[in-house]
Amino acid sequence: MTWNPTASYTEPEYGIGAMIIGTFMVSIGALAIAVPLGIGTAAYLSDVASPRVREIIKPVVEILAGIPSVVVGFLGIVFVGPAIAKVFHIPNGLNALNGSILLAVMAIPTIVSISEDALKSVPRSFTEASLALGGTKWQTLARVKIPAAMSGIIAACMLGMGRAIGETMTVLMATGCAQAVPHGFLDSVRTMTTTIAIELGEVPFNTTHYYALFAIGLVLFIITFIVNMISEMVLHKYQKVVK
């Protein structure tokens, strides 16, 4: 559970429990923000916006995806952090909440674009059937299209989560990187990615500590691999159904 590779009085410890908790906490926090906003935006684009508005907004959302993570992290330090500190009356805002907000910003474009594709590929016959039965456009969207596109939307969220879990720089800059198990979103957290980023530059090659960092990398690889795999499978299954 405890990660303390440089302990001087006791045996060094190489537990990655706290990091895994930190990673998932920040990522799930990010999804809690990004999923509603992302799906809402996707639904707006696919069902409410006029084609012209859609043509303008889609590339704009893609611009968001193009912002380098280090720039997002920078804004976490100069803007989101101080804002959180003010709102919650705490000394500084470098904590899990800050990381979640930034990761949400980074996950939103993925969620929007894949969810919108999913909503768009719902067969027209479904929509027309619902409208013909006297459903409003809203009812059709909420009760027919979103359920029909569900697996695509789930895949989008999983992919967004994969990105959040693997993101390094924003979290490194915005979460404070304390090594303890966090107790809430206002605590500072340290994720797997940040531990590698902070420590790898400072350990000698081929020591236990060095290998422990690669072990973290392996765990990270496996976790993201599984998350991406699941989203891939969900997406694949859904494409089959649509076809």
Add this chain to the structure above:
Amino acid sequence: MENAKIKALDFNFYYGAHHVLKNVSAEVIANKVTGIIGPSGCGKSTFLRSINRMNDVISDVKVEGKILLDGKNIYDPEMDVVDIRRQVGMVFQKSNPFPKSIFDNVAYGLRINGIKDKYFIQERVEKSLKDAALWGEVKDRLQKNAFELSGGQQQRLCIARTLAVEPEILLMDEPASALDPTATLKIEELIHQLKSKYTIIIVTHNMQQAARISDYTAFFMLGELVEYDLTSMIFTNPSKKITEDYITGRFG
């Protein structure tokens, strides 16, 4: 029969576990139009695509038996598939002009065969377009994109493109199925004119069309060649009950 240009000998075709063509044996006569009819999925297109080995493009296929072209088995490992396709031209169901100018479409086959002589290419393009009865309609806009042509013109362009490499055999896979009646009629007239120079095999869904244009007709059903004879025989006096049922429109 005499003058057999193509001979299929116990030809079998498998797509995965699916046995698509079963022991097909037939002879195609030179300078005649041979029509292939049959219900959807009977293997008629597969048979056509076996004659220029276009099925090689699909993976997971297996072939047994022979198809002889001028006495040589085209499935012999020594045969060069590219040579075969130059000898056996093909016109597809849906016209597929390339997104190039009309001129470049017709010149494409010449250029990939390494011909660089500009005058030769120009002459051949003009001749092919004339042979395909399209010259008069396009001679003033050869540099225009081929997609600006109408559907029927596009299909005749594809025929011209095929003629430009001077094949001996023309395979046509429902060449008029996507066209309106007027355009169809033009294609049919064209086929009629071309048969003096080429051996033509045409797959068609339309029985009247087969009756109008083909000299011989082959009826395929579930991968088997059920009946193959002079068109006049097939349409007036079929030897098998099932052929008669199909021709009279009782199924398919």
Add this chain to the structure above:
Amino acid sequence: MKKRQLQEILGFNLLRVCMVLVLLTLAFILYDIISKGAGKISWEFLTAMPRNGMKEGGILPAIVGTVLVTVITAILSIPFGMGAAIYLNEYAKDNNLTRLIRMSIRNLSGVPSIVYGLFGVILFVQAMNIGTCVLSAGLTLGLMTLPWTITASEEALKNVPNSFREGALALGATKWQAIRTNVLPYAISGMLTGTILGLSRAAGETAPILFTGAAFYLPFLPRSLFDQFMALPYHLYIMSTQHHAITQVRPIAYGTALVLITAVFAMNLFATILRYRLRKTKME
């Protein structure tokens, strides 16, 4: 007004709020960086060495470093990525092995960038003994972008109708002739679009170059591919977290951020223009 209509109006407005929030976020990010970074941008800032412990001067070495690394990334990922895509889409048989390869590539594109960093340390820095330098960092980023390039290029190839291939083959083209003359010309701009988008992401990445070659502070330009280098994203990280006078260098950090996003957006814009041109010459 009927209840159902009210519900629809409320619902659609809720969605509109989501969309507006997303747009506002972007607008805010751009506004903040442009407004605070623009004042810092000058000819000197772009062309001078950093001075006085990076508290003054320009960011030239970071700009040069990022350009160099991106060029190496491109040299690795363009030919190999496009080649692999052509192989996979045009030559590989559609069997389980190909599907496995394709699936692995898609999964590799979701592997965290820091894991590529670790891999780069093992492979280039240690095993191949290239050391921490421009080349190692460029190769690491190149590996990271390969899956994106392959996937995007394959997508572009898939969009070329099969009739183009069959039509050419039926006229007696060899397979390669058909691909070269009748497939690639119509896929190339799509392939480039995907590749440039990948490169722009690579240019903005920090984690993979942390341990493979980026340097904290170098008052000179890299003289060979085996030198360490400064890079824009890493410089921004340093200036906003590691510098001893963080608040004092904040304008430099903003200026660096502005240069970085400008470079990245310029590449994205180029890719977008390519894509629009592609849409215009749509093939049917």
